[in-house]
Amino acid sequence: MKKLTVYLCLLLSVTNMSHAGTIAGYSFEKYPAKIYTGKKAPLKLGDWRSFRTRLTEAHKEGDVNFAGNYIVTTWGCGASCVSGAMIDKRTGNVYGIPLGETDDGVTPYESGAECFAEGAELDDSENVVFYPNSRLFISRNCNGEKINTTTGKQLITYYVNIWDEKSKTFKLKKVKQSKLVKMDYSQF
Numbered sequence: 001m002k003k004l005t006v007y008l009c010l011l012l013s014v015t016n017m018s019h020a021g022t023i024a025g026y027s028f029e030k031y032p033a034k035i036y037t038g039k040k041a042p043l044k045l046g047d048w049r050s051f052r053t054r055l056t057e058a059h060k061e062g063d064v065n066f067a068g069n070y071i072v073t074t075w076g077c078g079a080s081c082v083s084g085a086m087i088d089k090r091t092g093n094v095y096g097i098p099l100g101e102t103d104d105g106v107t108p109y110e111s112g113a114e115c116f117a118e119g120a121e122l123d124d125s126e127n128v129v130f131y132p133n134s135r136l137f138i139s140r141n142c143n144g145e146k147i148n149t150t151t152g153k154q155l156i157t158y159y160v161n162i163w164d165e166k167s168k169t170f171k172l173k174k175v176k177q178s179k180l181v182k183m184d185y186s187q188f
Helices: 002-020 046-061
Strands: 070-076 082-088 094-096 136-142 153-164 169-182
Touching: 046 070, 046 082, 046 094
Parallel strands: none
Antiparallel strands: 070 082, 082 094, 136 153, 153 169
C-alpha cells in the first residue's frame, strides 16, 4: 500500500509538471519540491481562527497541492474577492498566500479584480497557479480602474512568488505589469 501511494504521488507530480508550462515567463520546473507522503499533523489555526471552517475542511479533505507539503485553499469573500491560506501537512501550521495587491490597499491575501480580457495567460477562473511539486506560486490581478475605455484594453498584473521553506515565507520574485490586453465585452 505504501509503495502504491508513493507511486501515485510520483505519477501525479510528473503529470502536473508536464502540464505546467510557463506563465509570465517563469517555468514551474525550475523551482522543484519533493512531495511529502507522511501523515497529516493536527491543524494549528493560530491567528487563522476566524477561518476555522474553511481551513478545517481543507485540512481534512485536501491533498498536498503546493511546494511538496502544503494544502492550498481559497474561498470567496465577496463580489469577485478571493482569499486563502495554506496548511503545512507536516506541522499543521497555517500560512497566508500571496494573491496580489490592488491599488485600494487590499491585503496580499485577498484579490478582487476580475480579468475580462482576451489574451490572458490564465483562464478567468485561474487567479492563482501552483503545483504540488513546485515552490513557484503565480497570482494574477486585473485592475478595473485601469481599463482604457478608448482602446478597450485592461492591464493584467502577474505576481511571481517563490516559497522559501527555510524562512517559511514567500519571496516576491517579480511583478509583471506590462501586458495590456483587449477587453472581451461579451462578458458583460
